Amino acid sequence: MEWLWELGIVVVSALQSLGGWLETPMQFFSFLGSEEFFLLVLPILYWSVNADVGLRVGVILLLSGALNDALKLAFHGPRPYWYSPAVKALSAETSFGVPSGHAQIAAGVWGMLAALLNRAWVWGLAIFIIFMIGLSRLYLGVHFPHDVLLGWLVGGFVLWGLLRAWDRVAAWVKGQSLGRQVGLAFGFSILLLLGSAVPYLALQSWDFPAAWITNATAGGVEELPHPITLNGILTTSGTLFGLFAGLAWMNTQGGFSAQGTVNQRALRYIVGVLGVGVLWFGLGAIFPRGDELLPYILRFVRYSLVGLWVSAGAPWLFIKLKLAHGLQI
Numbered sequence: 001m002e003w004l005w006e007l008g009i010v011v012v013s014a015l016q017s018l019g020g021w022l023e024t025p026m027q028f029f030s031f032l033g034s035e036e037f038f039l040l041v042l043p044i045l046y047w048s049v050n051a052d053v054g055l056r057v058g059v060i061l062l063l064s065g066a067l068n069d070a071l072k073l074a075f076h077g078p079r080p081y082w083y084s085p086a087v088k089a090l091s092a093e094t095s096f097g098v099p100s101g102h103a104q105i106a107a108g109v110w111g112m113l114a115a116l117l118n119r120a121w122v123w124g125l126a127i128f129i130i131f132m133i134g135l136s137r138l139y140l141g142v143h144f145p146h147d148v149l150l151g152w153l154v155g156g157f158v159l160w161g162l163l164r165a166w167d168r169v170a171a172w173v174k175g176q177s178l179g180r181q182v183g184l185a186f187g188f189s190i191l192l193l194l195g196s197a198v199p200y201l202a203l204q205s206w207d208f209p210a211a212w213i214t215n216a217t218a219g220g221v222e223e224l225p226h227p228i229t230l231n232g233i234l235t236t237s238g239t240l241f242g243l244f245a246g247l248a249w250m251n252t253q254g255g256f257s258a259q260g261t262v263n264q265r266a267l268r269y270i271v272g273v274l275g276v277g278v279l280w281f282g283l284g285a286i287f288p289r290g291d292e293l294l295p296y297i298l299r300f301v302r303y304s305l306v307g308l309w310v311s312a313g314a315p316w317l318f319i320k321l322k323l324a325h326g327l328q329i
Contacts, residue, residue, distance in 0.1 A: 001077070008144030009084045015139045016088055023090055026136040030091065033102035033133035035065060038109055043310060047272050047318070048265035051258045053116055056166065057109055058243060058310075064108040064158050065101065065236040066192040071154065072096040073199035076227065081141045081219045082212035089219030091140040094226040100143045100151035106133040107155025108162075115163055141219075178252055185244035189237040193300075196233035203228050229291050231299060238300040242307025249312050256315035257325055264323045271323070272314040279306050 031037050038061050046054025077098035081089035095101075107130050114126035134152060137143040143151075173181055208228070216225055250256055258265070279302065287298040318324035 004146055005078070005080075005083050005144060008146065009080060009086060011145050012080045012087050012138050012141055015135075016090075016141065018139075022139060026139045027091070029129070029132040029136040030102060030140060032129055033106035033136075035061070035101075035105065038105065043272050043276070043314075044269055046310060047258060047268045047314060049258055051256055053113075054258070055243075055247065055311075056116065056162070057112055059240070060108045060112050060158060060162055061105060062236045062240040062243070063162070063192075064105045064155055066195070066233055066240070067154065067158065068099060068101040068104050068151075069095075069233040069236065070192075070195040070199065071099055071150075072101070072227070073196055073203060075099075076199075076203060076206070077144075077147070078209075078212050079142050079216075079225075080144055081221070082216050082225060085215050085218055087141040087219075089141050089216070089221045091142050092221035092223045093142050094223050095232065096227040097143055098147045098150060099154055100134065100137050100147040102137050103130075103134040103143075103148045103151030104155035104158075106130045107152045108159045111156065111159040112162070115159070173248075174251065178248055181248035182245045185241050185248065188244070189241035192237045192240070193230075193233055196230060200228065200230055230296055231291075234296055234299045235303050238303030239307040241300075242304035242309075243311045244307075245304075246308040246310070246312030250315055253316065256319070260324055268314070268318050268323050271317065271321070272310070275309050275314055275317075276306060279309055 038057070042054060042058045042061065044054075045057055072095055075098045076096050079093055079097040080087040082097075110126040110130050114123045130152070134148040137148055138145060173184065176184065206228075208225070212225060258268075260268075283298075283302045283305070287302055288295045289299075315324065
């Protein structure tokens with residue numbers, strides 16, 4: 001693999017040599033492919049624009065994130081600035097590099113939005129954004145070209161699979177009882193968790209190259225590599241479980257519609273985000289952190305509650321406050 005890394009260093013160094021004026025726009029495009037950006041947009045889509053679109057975007061975001069966590073642990077490849085001091089660390093990441101999560105999630109989420117809107121100009125815009133997100137990760141020194149290419153490939157595959165299977169799977173799941181739907185959601189989340197747990201356990205006897213830490217430290221980044229962890233998959237699998245379980249319950253109550261006045265939609269977002277803040281930051285401040293069993297369990301619980309709030313808790317409250325009305329989606 002070293003020849004591939006060396007070739008990547010040449011490409012990344014060439015991009016960075018174009019000048020520092022590119023850093024701000026590249027940081028912007030990188031943000032458009034981040035989980036933080038989509039987690040900001042997802043509640044707006046689900047609560048205030050279109051619940052079905054929001055759900056599909058949320059599912060592909062979380063599925064891509066879970067698959068990316070597993071593949072990163074399986075390949076356990078370095079970041080360019082870990083591998084070579086010739087690369088400037090214009091951003092910092094603690095996880096392994098391959099495949100690129102930004103590229104993978106961008107291909108899936110922006111591709112899903114383009115497929116749902118199905119307009120030529122939307123497809124053109126989505127492809128441009130997806131390309132620029134991948135390019136930005138190279139310029140910032142956090143990914144090799146093969147990381148980005150594999151990310152695009154995996155993200156496209158997840159998108160293709162969801163577009164083909166969504167209607168059939170959704171119809172079958174809705175035909176099950178509430179208890180069975182919740183059980184299926186939990187089982188699926190555990191299956192995703194196991195997908196990362198296997199390579200995680202295999203890496204317990206692997207020696208992390210000391211040079212990668214040395215180079216990252218020399219780059220002056222605030223966050224040093226800490227890639228052998230289950231925190232990422234616990235976040236995505238827990239959120240997905242809560243999202244699906246909440247959706248199953250909400251549908252028994254008549255479902256949720258994102259229709260309404262501009263004021264209603266704006267108030268929903270404000271109230272909903274406050275709830276997310278209480279669960280995310282509040283429980284995050286109380287629950288212990290670390291790579292031990294108890295913090296792992298509590299992290300899964302915490303993010304399950306966040307997902308439950310997004311799909312059921314907040315919509316139920318909106319209806320009670322007369323900010324929305326029920327409608328099966």
